[in-house]
Amino acid sequence: MSDSVASSPFYTEDHDAFREVVRQFAEKEIAPHVHEWDLAGEVPRDLYNKAGAIGFFGDGFDEEFGGHGQRDALMRLVLMQEISRAGSGGVVAALLSNYIGLPPVQKFGSDELKARVLTPCMSGEAIAALAITEPSGGSDVARIRTTARRDGDHYVINGSKTFITSGMRADFFTTAVRTGGEGAAGLSMVVIDGDSPGLDRTPLDKMGWLASDTATLYFDDVRVPVENLLGHEGAGFSMIVNNFNPERIDLAAQSIAFARVCYEEALAWARERETFGKRLADHQVIRHKLVEMDRRINANQAWLELLAWRLNAGDDPVAEICEAKVDATLAFEFCAREAAQILGGASYLRGDTVERLYREVRVQAIGGGSEEIMRDLAGRQIGL
């Protein structure tokens, strides 16, 4: 990320080497194109192949299916933050839907299913998405209404999902369905192929993340082989809950990287722009804004690195990850606003990096669990 990372005790030469690769990848393959892709409403399909070639999708997945053969929360932090330097949450979301769609397949899928799903997703040939949220609710997953009725050696799926990242072109949907009665115990997870008859998709027009295809999905008697069930019937709720933790620290990591992009844009402008006979950076009111941004970024960065280290050590700091997501997105929101104030009119023009990130703040603070849900969950974890 920055000089502060270079002096962090957590990173090894492996992290540094992969950081350099992802940084170059973001600078050359992504940053020059983000506005064009925002206008197009999608990223080019071959970007997934290019990302797959450097091992972009592999953290936490078996080597035999094309993954890294290890889970390293610090490597993941590096990956999230370096790809975010390109300044587009939409591109990050599009590329990284694999990281929310595939972990349940890795943990609970059969080897046959892993070979069919993980292998093409690791190389970028295929895209996976996670389908949990429904039009009737998101975070309250125990009330999911989409049903999976057993019919011989198939499940028959009926219902709808919405706000699904990569929903328009995902090849596999890891989907929460109700196989049993009311409540959490009736939930299961199945993998639904993107080309299944009876599956329809509608694109969603959004405030931000424009380069990411987001969709509402409709399942009308979609038949899914029982082999696509992950784990056993009724195990879905814990899979969903456990899947949220990595997603939340990923979102926090991205948010702090985006906050730093805002800070660096503002800093460069403040050093260059002159008003009333001196640089913007020489006005105390602007200096304070910049220092306040840097302060919040550095504090969050230190916290994220410690959390990643604890995850690697086997700890499961659920409450702190919730808190870190809240603080990271608030810091990002603050930095996007202050950067816009410093950049002035330029930050109001479409195509400007801060303009894009200012809009994308909202989804970082809502997706993967809103601030309100995060605080509530942290409170319960603490035992309030």
Added chain:
Amino acid sequence: MHVIVCVKQIPDPALPGELDPATNTLKREGKLILDESDGYGVEMALQLVTAAGGGEVSLVSMAPNDEVSGLRTALAMGAAKAVLVSDPALSGADALTTAKVLGAATKKLDDADLILAGTESSDGYTGTVPEQLAEVLGLPSVTFAKTVEVADGALKVDRQTEAGYDEVSCPLPAVVSVTAGVVEPRYPSFKGIMAAKSKPVETVTLGDLGIDAVSWAQQIVSVDDAPEREAGEVIEDDGEAFGKIVEFLDNLKVI
């Protein structure tokens, strides 16, 4: 097919460089990275080995302090092994000395079918090492290659010129300098990075190469700051400015 690539490890150009006031040469004390211009040679070598249906790419390099960071990058791209010459006696060595040392380093490896190098490094810019290396090894030298093809045991090179390119044929083995930008160097992959850690890098001294002593006549006697750019000419449009602009462009011989 065995291709040896000469690679230089240089201070990160993104960081401010510093000259040693005693020798007027670049300080190389910290981490060194793979010279971007050598990424093209590594990529071309990997492609040639693939096209040949098998073989491997080896690296030779000369750097202070047993530095291998840049070599690890090239190994992560897919090279199989490396020989690094690291010896305090080589601090400030000139291009010809470098060529002699690299030539000796290639002898630590199996015989090469082909030796590739960048046309010039991004820090020293002498642009003479590949040709000198060919002379040291007694091999043909082909410079400024934009494409390299090996067919029927011979080398075919399209050699970039000011006017276009020459089609050059030459027997193997040979030393070829590769023009920057002619191939797209691959990114090292995660697996490549992890695998590179266990690939062999043989670090040797001058003594290991059978070289008793080195000396060079070249000295950098002084270094001056580049002259500041002069302000451009402002032409006020009095209705006839176009004529002055045409004259200006004509003098530059661009129209």
